[in-house]
Amino acid sequence: MNFKDICKKIKEVKIQGATNIARMGVISLSFKNASVKKLISLRPTEPLLRNALRVAKKFSPKIALDHIDSSEKKIIKKGVRKVKKVVFTHCHSSTVVNILKEAKKKRKKFEVYVTETRPLYQGRITAKELSKAGIKVTEFIDSAARVALEKSDVMLIGADAITDDGEIINKIGSGMFAWTAKRLKVPVYVCTDSWKFDLRTLSGKEEIIEERSSDEVWEDAPSKILIKNPAFEVIKPEYITAIISDLGVFKPSTFVKRFKKKYKWLLKRN
Numbered sequence: 623m624n625f626k627d628i629c630k631k632i633k634e635v636k637i638q639g640a641t642n643i644a645r646m647g648v649i650s651l652s653f654k655n656a657s658v659k660k661l662i663s664l665r666p667t668e669p670l671l672r673n674a675l676r677v678a679k680k681f682s683p684k685i686a687l688d689h690i691d692s693s694e695k696k697i698i699k700k701g702v703r704k705v706k707k708v709v710f711t712h713c714h715s716s717t718v719v720n721i722l723k724e725a726k727k728k729r730k731k732f733e734v735y736v737t738e739t740r741p742l743y744q745g746r747i748t749a750k751e752l753s754k755a756g757i758k759v760t761e762f763i764d765s766a767a768r769v770a771l772e773k774s775d776v777m778l779i780g781a782d783a784i785t786d787d788g789e790i791i792n793k794i795g796s797g798m799f800a801w802t803a804k805r806l807k808v809p810v811y812v813c814t815d816s817w818k819f820d821l822r823t824l825s826g827k828e829e830i831i832e833e834r835s836s837d838e839v840w841e842d843a844p845s846k847i848l849i850k851n852p853a854f855e856v857i858k859p860e861y862i863t864a865i866i867s868d869l870g871v872f873k874p875s876t877f878v879k880r881f882k883k884k885y886k887w888l889l890k891r892n
């Protein structure tokens with residue numbers, strides 16, 4: 623694989639999920655013609671990629687990759703404790719999948735409900751990975767999420783971005799499902815590397831929501847029909863029980879405070 627191949631795979635969501643994209647982005651820096659600007663342009667709603675590339679450039683790729691690996695271990699340890707009898711998840715978060723695999727290794731008894739995640743069906747990746755690990759998994763169409771949540775004990779999702787206001791940005795549908803979960807009194811945990819904090823939101827800028835091609839939704843749609851295909855959406859902090867990150871398990875506002883305290887050096891622009 624060369625740099626161009628990696629970019630194509632990220633753009634086409636063949637390499638997907640914030641953590642996989644960030645890891646690959648950092649690794650690809652050693653390739654000929656690698657460009658930070660190009661990598662960042664591929665998936666605009668990915669602060670972990672931006673932060674990891676910044677650290678890789680400023681210090682070393684190893685420091686960035688070590689952070690991602692050690693964070694993952696800490697999140698898994700905390701996340702396993704939140705696994706209950708029926709776990710609801712959406713899309714494909716490697717962080718959530720790793721928590722569930724670890725819970726299985728620890729012989730916890732549970733099953734997973736996953737939504738298919740149109741238009742690209744990343745829910746199928748989750749379903750296949752969990753099933754391969756011997757975990758009982760049921761796939762639902764996205765519009766059956768309330769039906770699934772009514773029978774769930776906990777909702778575990780990943781994140782693409784965390785804003786200064788403690789909002790989470792994750793796969794489209796996540797906000798709607800978190801809203802529903804709150805009404806059904808199902809706790810919502812967001813499992814994420816703290817470096818998904820979006821530094822741009824510190825100056826009041828809004829995180830950009832990636833708008834993807836309409837072809838993914840309806841390839842040969844009649845030309846007069848407009849199609850929107852936002853890849854992500856915001857989850858307001860009031861719908862989040864806690865953020866499980868390498869910093870610990872905290873409410874969104876506390877997470878933001880802790881992040882700013884720990885990563886003063888990352889907050890500095892240069």
Ligand code: RUB
Pocket residue numbers: 635638639640641642712713714715716717718744779780781782792793813853
């Ligand atoms: C994937 C997605 C994932 C987060 C977190 O979207 O929304 O929940 O990226 O993933 P896409 P991880 O398929 O469009 O990249 O926990 O692996 O960082």
